[in-house]
Amino acid sequence: MNFTIKNVLIPTHDDYATVDVQVVDGKIGAISPDLNVIGTAVDGNNQLLLPGFVNAHTHSSEMWQRGIMSMLPLELWLGELYDFAPLDLEQVYLSALGTAVETLFSGGTSVVDHLVLIPGQELATIATAVRAYQEVGIRAFIAPLIQDEPLTAGIPAGNSLQNHEPYLRSTAATLEIIETAVQQFHRPEEGVSILVAPTGIQLCSDALFKGCIELSDRYNLCRHSHLLETKAQEKLAQEKYGCTAVEHLYRIGYLGDRTSLAHCVWLTDHDIKILAQTQSTIVHNPLSNLRLGSGIAPILKYIQAGVNVTFGCDGASSNDSQDLLEAIKIGSILHNITDSEYQNWITPRKSLEMASLGGATGLNIADQIGSLSVGKQADLVMYDLTNLSLLPRTDPIGLLVLGRPTNVVNNAWVNGKSIISNSQINTINLDKLKQELFNRSQWESKRQSPTVAQIETHYRQIMDI
Amino acid sequence: MNFTIKNVLIPTHDDYATVDVQVVDGKIGAISPDLNVIGTAVDGNNQLLLPGFVNAHTHSSEMWQRGIMSMLPLELWLGELYDFAPLDLEQVYLSALGTAVETLFSGGTSVVDHLVLIPGQELATIATAVRAYQEVGIRAFIAPLIQDEPLTAGIPAGNSLQNHEPYLRSTAATLEIIETAVQQFHRPEEGVSILVAPTGIQLCSDALFKGCIELSDRYNLCRHSHLLETKAQEKLAQEKYGCTAVEHLYRIGYLGDRTSLAHCVWLTDHDIKILAQTQSTIVHNPLSNLRLGSGIAPILKYIQAGVNVTFGCDGASSNDSQDLLEAIKIGSILHNITDSEYQNWITPRKSLEMASLGGATGLNIADQIGSLSVGKQADLVMYDLTNLSLLPRTDPIGLLVLGRPTNVVNNAWVNGKSIISNSQINTINLDKLKQELFNRSQWESKRQSPTVAQIETHYRQIMDI
Numbered sequence: 001m002n003f004t005i006k007n008v009l010i011p012t013h014d015d016y017a018t019v020d021v022q023v024v025d026g027k028i029g030a031i032s033p034d035l036n037v038i039g040t041a042v043d044g045n046n047q048l049l050l051p052g053f054v055n056a057h058t059h060s061s062e063m064w065q066r067g068i069m070s071m072l073p074l075e076l077w078l079g080e081l082y083d084f085a086p087l088d089l090e091q092v093y094l095s096a097l098g099t100a101v102e103t104l105f106s107g108g109t110s111v112v113d114h115l116v117l118i119p120g121q122e123l124a125t126i127a128t129a130v131r132a133y134q135e136v137g138i139r140a141f142i143a144p145l146i147q148d149e150p151l152t153a154g155i156p157a158g159n160s161l162q163n164h165e166p167y168l169r170s171t172a173a174t175l176e177i178i179e180t181a182v183q184q185f186h187r188p189e190e191g192v193s194i195l196v197a198p199t200g201i202q203l204c205s206d207a208l209f210k211g212c213i214e215l216s217d218r219y220n221l222c223r224h225s226h227l228l229e230t231k232a233q234e235k236l237a238q239e240k241y242g243c244t245a246v247e248h249l250y251r252i253g254y255l256g257d258r259t260s261l262a263h264c265v266w267l268t269d270h271d272i273k274i275l276a277q278t279q280s281t282i283v284h285n286p287l288s289n290l291r292l293g294s295g296i297a298p299i300l301k302y303i304q305a306g307v308n309v310t311f312g313c314d315g316a317s318s319n320d321s322q323d324l325l326e327a328i329k330i331g332s333i334l335h336n337i338t339d340s341e342y343q344n345w346i347t348p349r350k351s352l353e354m355a356s357l358g359g360a361t362g363l364n365i366a367d368q369i370g371s372l373s374v375g376k377q378a379d380l381v382m383y384d385l386t387n388l389s390l391l392p393r394t395d396p397i398g399l400l401v402l403g404r405p406t407n408v409v410n411n412a413w414v415n416g417k418s419i420i421s422n423s424q425i426n427t428i429n430l431d432k433l434k435q436e437l438f439n440r441s442q443w444e445s446k447r448q449s450p451t452v453a454q455i456e457t458h459y460r461q462i463m464d465i
Numbered sequence: 466m467n468f469t470i471k472n473v474l475i476p477t478h479d480d481y482a483t484v485d486v487q488v489v490d491g492k493i494g495a496i497s498p499d500l501n502v503i504g505t506a507v508d509g510n511n512q513l514l515l516p517g518f519v520n521a522h523t524h525s526s527e528m529w530q531r532g533i534m535s536m537l538p539l540e541l542w543l544g545e546l547y548d549f550a551p552l553d554l555e556q557v558y559l560s561a562l563g564t565a566v567e568t569l570f571s572g573g574t575s576v577v578d579h580l581v582l583i584p585g586q587e588l589a590t591i592a593t594a595v596r597a598y599q600e601v602g603i604r605a606f607i608a609p610l611i612q613d614e615p616l617t618a619g620i621p622a623g624n625s626l627q628n629h630e631p632y633l634r635s636t637a638a639t640l641e642i643i644e645t646a647v648q649q650f651h652r653p654e655e656g657v658s659i660l661v662a663p664t665g666i667q668l669c670s671d672a673l674f675k676g677c678i679e680l681s682d683r684y685n686l687c688r689h690s691h692l693l694e695t696k697a698q699e700k701l702a703q704e705k706y707g708c709t710a711v712e713h714l715y716r717i718g719y720l721g722d723r724t725s726l727a728h729c730v731w732l733t734d735h736d737i738k739i740l741a742q743t744q745s746t747i748v749h750n751p752l753s754n755l756r757l758g759s760g761i762a763p764i765l766k767y768i769q770a771g772v773n774v775t776f777g778c779d780g781a782s783s784n785d786s787q788d789l790l791e792a793i794k795i796g797s798i799l800h801n802i803t804d805s806e807y808q809n810w811i812t813p814r815k816s817l818e819m820a821s822l823g824g825a826t827g828l829n830i831a832d833q834i835g836s837l838s839v840g841k842q843a844d845l846v847m848y849d850l851t852n853l854s855l856l857p858r859t860d861p862i863g864l865l866v867l868g869r870p871t872n873v874v875n876n877a878w879v880n881g882k883s884i885i886s887n888s889q890i891n892t893i894n895l896d897k898l899k900q901e902l903f904n905r906s907q908w909e910s911k912r913q914s915p916t917v918a919q920i921e922t923h924y925r926q927i928m929d930i
Contacts, residue, residue, distance in 0.1 A: 015910050064857055067864030071801070071810040101853065291867065293801035293810065321854065321869030330795060336536070336758035340930050345536040345758065385908075388566065388899055389786065392529055392906035399532030402756065404786030406871050434853055441857035443850075445480050465805050 054359025517574025519824025
């Protein structure tokens, strides 16, 4: 598994250098010009080598509904999503493969899958995702999505009296599933980690959060949740706690340097201070925040406050892709319209750092991955700079981040293992995957969601639409 | 050149149908199931057929600086752009080829090139772009970018006394060049049209606008300009005219159903009424509006007011790509954050109509292209629905517009002529183009713009930064 990349372009502090890179036993052994070839020689000529990015928030099984979901805000969109959610382990398997492949071909070598669990088959769902990610070879962070309140509880009640059906599973039973999953599947050294992942304040009791904190502390697990994605959730937090969601999560001890929080669109200045102080990570999902009309997360403010920020694609039903380079581009340039002081705008080099080291930091492994550093794991991606979408030659990182790169990943390694070479994935059969995805689906243009019909009037009233 | 596409999926009013499509003498002859094969048979199985889109605003030679431009607002960015603009006809040729190819591979069959002219070689620049577009075979609308005031005049003066160098060419000389270009190159029936294209109120005198109106009327030419791209231009219009830019352009008679206006970020409600009443077209360039921090054009308001809206990539230095599907996606979902009434959000089918028929309308040829209609020119694109990025199968148009389609165009025809088949461009040598773009450029990471150094202090003062 040892190899040496010859004559590859890498970024230096504010320029580029052509170097050789030795990878030994899965780690970066040396970076320097004119190194001896250890193991296989890989030609890096006219290629750019970067650390792999982290797709820091997604829901893999949403791939089954991409392209078909109605144009709706989150709370109604979720109703439609769950009305048609796949309930089949084979589908879970295939969409995890698809998510991994699209992530890899857009520069990602790690994925955080906030995995929707099939009721009654929770452990089997997790096992299936683990199997898929191990087959592909991507570094997987599986965050089984849990809640202990029903979907309708996620919409503010306002002055109305809302009766919610009890959730299908008790808090204790849910925590038990997670603990079992940790015991069975949490193997960070083998590239699979389990996270505690209560979906968010909108659908979780304090008991569930506290149970997750306890598991996280006991097993040294990262924590992952949605946070203040929509204005409705901001309202709901006030209804539920009489304070902001961040203030509440802080009080119960959920925040910290192992906690990553997806979206964070509706935070107060005080909330931002809390996230900075607790060293929590914000996962920016620009595409879904636009698609669902959630808003623009104030990312420039977060960066200025010293909060660690990284990028996620979010599930493919609200994006509707898993192209990490797209999320990085839009998640960077989107904020230029929020601040006339252009010196605050995110530069392409900063975007890359957020996507790689920022992602690693959010998973508490910045000492292991996230940069081209001797001693770190070889999670590497090599981009073909002779591709039309990266021509003419200018600033390679500028082209990669601000352009629309297509077919540019020609090599990817995770832990030193080759996953993509010659622009082909070599761990799974991609044609077979496409055939399976094709066979198990059909073109359609119209669906009616019973849940949306049921909750829409209340939602419109509460949100004053 | 006659052909018949067999068993291809096309959109119907609100569903899909599998049909055959006959193309005879460059036009759509029949659309119906079970047609006889006229000419060559083309297999449309598992393919989606759509009318070609219009890349309704770009500047082809900006391709030479994509990826390298600093993160700056338009007025400063323009300074940097022109400091390093290519002044070589061969570069003009190659970037026009590249722009055409990227447009075609993202669904576009027409391009509006607001073409930057090399001083002293104006007609040669236009001739070169004409040659490139004819070689590729894309339908070309060449809008030679003209002005008669120097770059510094585009920034509001405020209370300062600004002395501007005179512009390098007189108004009369400029108009003469355009008239010669029209006589030499305006051949709509051969797929090349010349537009009158004063860059915008920020750099053009009334004499130039009026000269363009006169030419447009005399030769039946479309009109194309930038309009209110930035807040600075809004200020400048008040300084220059004591009214809004739209009001001024209306008074001098520039607006009308042959006029398309790029950007339109800073319009008043009254301005919107004027554009609706005059049947002017707005070209939405969402990527560059974000990249340059210009703002979000209020597209939902425009649509509600009945203004025709279509999409452009804008030049590749402010985008930094020419992927029309990306512009369509971002230009559609971006507006969901501007209106909580989600019933106003742009649906994927509406996006497609804007990109095809909307583009044709802005060029005053909606009777000739822009929809799958018998009798129209066969400007057609066929998408491979078995591509991973369009799987699993759901709503094909939703997948195409909201996803991140990659390598999905496998056939494109302009005027019934095959430009792309088997996912390969067959009118030019793509490898040779890539080699030329590679050879004539170099990787670089740092540049210093003398113009930015010169104007930045004044710009910051005026814009209160």
